[in-house]
Amino acid sequence: MIKPFQFKASDVTVEKRETVFRGFFRMDKLWLTHPRFDGRNMPVFTRELFLRGDATCVLPYDPERDEVVLLEQFRLGALGRDQSPWLLELVAGMNESGESSEDVARREGQEEAGLSFTKLEKICDYLVSPGGSTEMIYLYYGQVSTEEAGGLYGLEHEHEDIRVHVVSADEAIAMVGDGRINNAAAIIAIQWLQLNRARLRAGCQ
Template sequence: MNRPGIDVPDDRGRVGLDRAGRDLTGNPSVIVRDVELTGAGWHVLRRTTYDYRRRDGHWSSEQRETYDRGDGATVLLYDAERGTVLLTRQFRYPVYVNGHPDGMFLETAAGLLDGDDPAAAIRREAAEELGVTIGELIPVFAVWTSPGSVTERVHCFAAPYSAASRTSAGGGLAEDGEDIESVELPFGAALKMIETGEIADAKTIMLLQWAALKEVLDIDR
């Protein structure tokens, strides 16, 4: 058979996309029986059938769909001297279609790893989106933000920035359809925007709250 993404390369040159998960052995209470490729556009949608042993010992057959877009990285850029954070604003259609007023989303700079290690990936994204050349990079945590359906793990970092580290205009890559605005906010104002819903992005909220808990910035500025 000549099934794109399985037997023959798809538009992105990928094959064997139905193999993910078939060799998992970490949990003896889970036995993967079948993996069906149901969509392979830019990212990959799979339907997996597996046997699951419940806590009472009973085995049941389960089926789940997973959306695989690869892992990502994000960074909270902060200026401790001036008490500011540097965020992005861009149009996000998925939030727009699901109730966000205009889809213009405030968030930390972020992107997919695309084969890079997380630190290299976020240095790349900070330069492309915000024009910032990162020096010191602080690993904060890695999280799954939608574990019921999305496989992506987001590697979260923080990094100081200053006027000297803003080495280009940023704005994202036009060839990728990006149109990204840089937004500098006082740290205290950014935290208040979580309460008002003006900042509603999970990774951004977690990193801002981490900065508050660690007292990385003065909350009153």
């Protein structure tokens, strides 16, 4: 049986690359080829690549009160679907040059929700949509106190308008189950919480 990952990045040949759009985001067009699994070479083909940049997301959770903090804000990508384009999400922000993902987590916790994390634990890193986007998400659990959490946040000059909600862990899990939460980072993090909830709660006693 042939094991996966027989090819690597150096097996891809980019014949040509040009930027076709540069605005809030950037789009490049690539002409490329690579080997096929059957031993032949793929003919040169084109793909558009969305250069999104990497981001860090954090699930704020209070293990003593068994509560989760979720952020409600407008998301253009959900507009036009049979749902509200105001989504319940995690604390999140784009990674800037020179920042670690932990730095981003702590900065965004303050900016978006007024939260200070007493502990950060890595959940996973994942590619958001590798068929056409470069974006990698660095996903964390952040331990917080939810006793005074809540309110309105966001940077006006970045056109952010955020309402912070505190919900029980059971309610957050239920919202994933019934589809009220349907964005990848929140789903992954809340399902991770299901698996690790007992450990996190035992650790704070």
